[in-house]
Every structure is written in C-alpha cells, then in structure tokens.
Amino acid sequence: MTGIPPPSAAAEAPGNGGLVAGSSLWHDAWKRLRKNRLAVASGIVILVLTAACLVGPLVIATTWGYDYETQDLAYGARPPSWQHPFGTDFYGRDLLTRVLYGGRVSLTVGLLAAVVAATIGTVYGAVSSYAGGVVDSIMMRAVDILYALPYMFLVIILVTILGKSLLLVFLALGAVGWLLTARIVRGQVMSLKEQDFVTAARSLGTPAHDIVFRHLIPNTLGPVIVTFTLTVPSMILQEAFLSFLGLGVQAPRPSLGALINDGANQMLVFWWTLAFPGAVMAILLFALNFLGDGVRDALDPRMKH
Amino acid sequence: MRAYLIRRFMELIPTALIIVVGSFALVRLAPGSPFSSEKELPPEIRRQLDAKYGFDKPLPEQFARYLGNLLRGDLGPSTKYPQRSVNEIIADGFPISLTLAGVALVWSLLVGITAGIIGAVRQNTVWDHTAMAAALVGISIPSFVLGPLLVLLFALRLHLLPPAGWGDLQHVILPGITLGTIYAASIARLTRGGMLEVVRSDFIRTARAKGLSERLIIWRHMLRGGLLPVVSYLGPAIASMLTGSVVVEKIFNLPGIGPYFVDAAFNRDYFLVMGIVVLYAFFLLVLNLMVDVIYGLLDPRIEYS
Numbered sequence: 001m002t003g004i005p006p007p008s009a010a011a012e013a014p015g016n017g018g019l020v021a022g023s024s025l026w027h028d029a030w031k032r033l034r035k036n037r038l039a040v041a042s043g044i045v046i047l048v049l050t051a052a053c054l055v056g057p058l059v060i061a062t063t064w065g066y067d068y069e070t071q072d073l074a075y076g077a078r079p080p081s082w083q084h085p086f087g088t089d090f091y092g093r094d095l096l097t098r099v100l101y102g103g104r105v106s107l108t109v110g111l112l113a114a115v116v117a118a119t120i121g122t123v124y125g126a127v128s129s130y131a132g133g134v135v136d137s138i139m140m141r142a143v144d145i146l147y148a149l150p151y152m153f154l155v156i157i158l159v160t161i162l163g164k165s166l167l168l169v170f171l172a173l174g175a176v177g178w179l180l181t182a183r184i185v186r187g188q189v190m191s192l193k194e195q196d197f198v199t200a201a202r203s204l205g206t207p208a209h210d211i212v213f214r215h216l217i218p219n220t221l222g223p224v225i226v227t228f229t230l231t232v233p234s235m236i237l238q239e240a241f242l243s244f245l246g247l248g249v250q251a252p253r254p255s256l257g258a259l260i261n262d263g264a265n266q267m268l269v270f271w272w273t274l275a276f277p278g279a280v281m282a283i284l285l286f287a288l289n290f291l292g293d294g295v296r297d298a299l300d301p302r303m304k305h
Numbered sequence: 306m307r308a309y310l311i312r313r314f315m316e317l318i319p320t321a322l323i324i325v326v327g328s329f330a331l332v333r334l335a336p337g338s339p340f341s342s343e344k345e346l347p348p349e350i351r352r353q354l355d356a357k358y359g360f361d362k363p364l365p366e367q368f369a370r371y372l373g374n375l376l377r378g379d380l381g382p383s384t385k386y387p388q389r390s391v392n393e394i395i396a397d398g399f400p401i402s403l404t405l406a407g408v409a410l411v412w413s414l415l416v417g418i419t420a421g422i423i424g425a426v427r428q429n430t431v432w433d434h435t436a437m438a439a440a441l442v443g444i445s446i447p448s449f450v451l452g453p454l455l456v457l458l459f460a461l462r463l464h465l466l467p468p469a470g471w472g473d474l475q476h477v478i479l480p481g482i483t484l485g486t487i488y489a490a491s492i493a494r495l496t497r498g499g500m501l502e503v504v505r506s507d508f509i510r511t512a513r514a515k516g517l518s519e520r521l522i523i524w525r526h527m528l529r530g531g532l533l534p535v536v537s538y539l540g541p542a543i544a545s546m547l548t549g550s551v552v553v554e555k556i557f558n559l560p561g562i563g564p565y566f567v568d569a570a571f572n573r574d575y576f577l578v579m580g581i582v583v584l585y586a587f588f589l590l591v592l593n594l595m596v597d598v599i600y601g602l603l604d605p606r607i608e609y610s
Binding site for chain 1: 320323324331332335336441442444445446447449450452453454540541544545547548549551552555556566567570571573578581582585586589593
C-alpha cells in the first residue's frame with residue numbers, strides 16, 4: 001500500500017486557481033470512479049436509500065398520520081397491500097415506516113462508528129509511527145494484543161457498561177474497530193516521514209504535533225478513505241448483530257437488525273416481516289461494498305487487476 | 306526454528322497477563338454489580354453474598370486471588386448460575402461453539418479457495434465474473450438473513466437437515482454454512498488477488514521456462530503465493546468466527562457459549578464474563594502464533610531468527 005504518491009499541492013488547497021488544476025490524485029480518482037458503472041449505480045442506490053430513510057418517515061407521518069410506533073391492533077400482521085406496501089407487523093404497525101426508520105438508525109450508526117474508528121486509527125497510527133522507537137513498539141504491541149482479542153465480546157461488554165442507547169453503540173463499535181486503520185496509517189507514515197518535505201518542516205523548527213497533523217496525516221488520506229468506505233458496511237453489520245441480540249436500539253424504536261430478528265421468528269407465518277427488512281439490509285450492504293471496492297480501485301489503481 | 310518457537314511462546318506470557326489485567330479492570334470497574342439487577346436486596350444478605358464471593362475485599366487482593374485460581378485452572382463460581390462453576394459452563398458450551406466455528410472454517414476455506422482459483426486461472430471470463438459477483442453477494446448477506454433462508458429451504462421445504470437445536474453433526478451443517486459464507490467470500494477475493502499478484506513474478510516465469518506443466522505451476526507455485534494473504538487473514542477471521550457464533554447460535558438455538566456470554570455480561574456475572582474472555586483470548590493468541598508459523602512455512606523468503 002505504499003504506492004500512493006502524496007497528493008500534489010492542488011489537492012491540499014482545492015480551488016486554488018487554475019495553476020495545477022486537473023492533475024491531482026483526487027481528480028484522477030474521481031474520473032476513474034465515474035467510469036466505474038457499478039460503483040456509480042451503487043452510489044445512486046445509496047443516495048436514494050438514504051434520502052428515503054431521511055424523508056420517508058416524515059412524508060408518511062404527514063400524509064397518513066402514523067409513525068414507527070403507531071399501532072392498529074385491528075389491522076395486525078397483514079400482508080403487503082396498497083395501503084401498506086411492506087405489510088404490517090404483529091401489532092399493526094406499518095412495516096415500511098419501520099424499515100425506513102430502521103435504515104436511518106443503521107446508516108447513522110454505521111457512518112458515525114466508521115468516523116470514530118477512522119479518527120482514532122489515523123491519529124494513533126500516525127503518532128506511533130512518527131514517534132518511532134520504543135513508543136512505536138509499545139503502541140503497536142498494544143494493537144497486536146487488541147487484534148487477538150475476541151472483538152464482538154469486547155463490544156458486548158462495552159455496550160453493557162455504557163448502557164443500551166443508540167448514541168453509545170456507535171462509540172463502542174468505533175472504539176474497537178480502529179485497529180486496521182491504525183496499521184495502515186502507520187505503514188504509510190513510516191515511508192512518508194523519511195521524505196524531504198518532512199525533513200524540511202523539521203529543520204524549520206515545526207513542532208511535532210504540527211508535523212503529524214499538518215504534513216503526515218493529510219498525505220495518508222487516500223488509504224484511510226478506502227478503509228473508511230469499507231468500514232461503513234461492516235459497522236452497519238455489527239450494529240445489526242447487536243440489535244439482533246437485543247443489545248442495540250431498544251423497542252419500540254426499530255433498527256434493521258431488530259426487525260430482522262422479529263421477522264426470523266415468524267417467517268413461516270408472516271413472510272413479509274423477514275423479507276423486506278432482510279432485502280433492504282442486503283441491498284444497502286451490497287451497494288456500500290460495491291462503492292467501497294470502486295473507491296479503492298479509483299484511489300489505488302495498482303490494486304485492480 | 307525451535308528456538309524461534311520457544312521465544313515466540315515466551316512472548317505470549319506477558320501478553321496474556323496484560324489481557325487478564327485489562328479484562329479484569331474492564332469488567333470490575335463497570336458500574337453495577339452481580340446483585341444489583343434484581344430486586345433491592347436487604348443489606349445483610351447483600352453483605353453475605355459479597356463475602357461469599359470475596360467481593361468485600363479490596364480489588365488488588367481479589368485480583369491476586371483470581372490470578373492464583375486461574376493458574377490452577379479454576380475460573381471461579383458463577384453468580385448467575387449459582388449451582389454451577391464457570392469451568393462446568395464452559396465445558397458444556399465451548400465444544401459446541403468450537404465445532405460450529407470448525408465447520409464454518411472448513412466450509413469457508415473449501416468454497417473460498419476454489420472460487421478464488423477459478424477466478425484467477427480464468428481471469429476476466431464469465432467464470433471469473435460469476436465467482437466474484439457471488440463473493441460480493443456473500444459478503445453482503447448478513448448471517449441472520451442467510452440463516453433463516455437456509456432453514457426455510459433445506460429444513461422446512463426439502464427436509465434434508467434439522468432446522469435447529471443440538472444433537473449430532475447434522476445440526477451444525479446449516480449453522481456452519483451460515484457462519485462461514487461471509488468468510489468464504491473474503492477468502493475467494495484474497496486468493497484471487499494473491500494468485501494474480503504472483504502471476505507476473507519471476508519465479509513463475511522461471512517455472513514456465515523450466516517447462517513445468519500449467520497444472521503444476523498453478524498448484525505448486527501460484528497457489529502458494531495466492532494463499533499468503535489468506536493465511537494472514539485467517540487469524541482475525543477465526544477470531545471473528547468464534548465470536549460471531551454468538552449470533553448463529555441464537556438463530557439455530559444451539560447451546561454454545563454465546564447465549565451464556567450475553568447473559569453474563571448483562572447480569573455482571575464477573576467470573577463467567579472473565580472466564581469466557583480469557584479463554585477466547587488465550588485460544589486466539591496461540592492460534593495467531595500458529596498462523597505466523599504457517600505463514601513462514603509457505604513463504605520461503607521469511608527467515609526465523
């Protein structure tokens with residue numbers, strides 16, 4: 001992963017006149033990404049799903065007057081119809097509303113957890129590598145140890161400590177999910193810190209934290225973004241795991257994992273309660289993984305064969 | 306080689322100690338206690354319970370006692386299941402979880418490596434595209450969606466396998482496939498990528514120049530290179546298979562470790578949580594060491610020193 005050239009000046013100061021415009025790493029990557037039809041299609045699917053999850057529940061609430069917890073016991077567990085396109089659940093709640101709301105929870109948690117993981121990982125990896133020597137060995141030894149730990153168990157312990165709130169689930173996931181990013185960033189900084197522009201900065205008397213945050217970290221953004229896009233779907237999956245185990249978002253608020261859990265318990269009688277949340281979850285992960293692959297190919301063409 | 310193994314094994318000891326200290330701190334510094342989740346207990350009874358399990362002593366003393374018992378192989382009593390020791394609970398559940406992870410591992414390696422070889426050898430053909438599309442679908446389908454679908458098809462429609470519960474090996478086939486598919490997909494992509502990486506390398510050209518048959522080149526030389534990324538992926542993969550079995554055990558109602566762990570974390574069953582985390586961590590440490598050794602055996606460029 002050391003083959004990525006540091007972004008040119010144009011990338012660090014976008015919109016800075018037309019001097020070097022059009023030849024930056026980011027511009028090239030964007031061009032390559034747009035040519036990748038699958039990635040573009042996935043991006044559109046993600047945008048549509050996100051928009052639906054954000055706006056959908058609002059539109060339904062104002063038009064038909066029910067939200068994710070409005071019950072209509074006389075209308076319980078009905079198959080899909082024009083009025084309820086995804087059917088209703090056991091308590092007569094509209095499944096479409098619940099799936100959209102659940103999708104909103106999944107996307108939020110996935111995105112925020114990935115941000116937390118990327119931030120911790122980047123800073124940790126950069127500091128470790130720049131400090132070097134004993135500090136570096138100790139910090140990386142700690143990563144090795146955490147890598148060997150049963151990840152899901154740690155998340156479960158953290159969730160039980162922090163309490164079962166939506167806000168803290170993403171913190172727990174992010175707090176445990178930064179290891180890969182830390183390793184990648186460290187590898188990048190290892191080669192970057194020997195380069196002339198860092199030596200120049202140091203000889204000018206730039207303080208260490210400025211070198212790390214101003215000069216080293218911006219130059220590792222490529223691989224970090226690639227890891228980030230592939231972390232989002234994996235965090236969404238982890239959140240669904242937790243909700244499936246009853247540790248995530250608490251009823252009556254839905255999340256995709258919790259909906260799938262309900263659906264799996266009654267799939268023989270009410271097939272739609274599993275089919276729709278399951279399909280939305282799979283499509284979402286599918287699109288995110290495709291887009292992540294596309295971003296990787298675009299930012300690091302060597303990876304593609 | 307032997308010196309290397311002994312040295313690596315000795316290095317595990319401080320790591321293991323750090324893990325025990327860390328998980329003890331994490332579990333014990335969490336708010337709440339094993340007796341706080343139930344109804345408010347009368348203070349005398351509370352005191353007696355604390356005294357019975359030694360929770361009235363200062364934490365360092367408790368830790369020393371725990372470590373002493375641990376070295377003798379005694380993981381302590383369970384506060385949630387007072388009539389059973391942690392050792393007994395683990396002896397009941399761990400073999401089931403281990404069998405499940407084993408089946409998942411075999412399934413993921415068989416399917417993943419086969420698909421990866423097909424993809425690499427028939428690069429950019431229909432075979433390749435089909436295999437890689439299937440891999441992407443496999444990565445995107447969460448186990449708790451795949452599991453119910455497999456049950457629906459193979460157990461309830463075709464009556465080939467039991468839908469849930471624990472008895473003999475038949476009962477872990479569907480759970481194993483459910484758990485292993487996502488890893489099979491990753492392994493397929495890694496194998497393909499790894500093999501394509503070595504296709505253009507000098508030793509393959511040498512092999513061709515020697516007049517080796519294409520079959521021998523694929524099996525002897527390309528596969529070896531192709532498996533390197535798979536081997537380094539195996540450590541984290543097996544770790545997450547072992548802990549991911551929590552979800553699959555719930556889907557298929559298997560009496561493994563998973564249900565106990567979630568219960569124990571919630572009820573602050575200190576000894577049971579600690580016991581399970583420590584057992585899994587030690588297991589994974591040894592496993593990662595084995596993976597390192599196998600990696601060295603596959604890659605002749607690595608020297609043991």
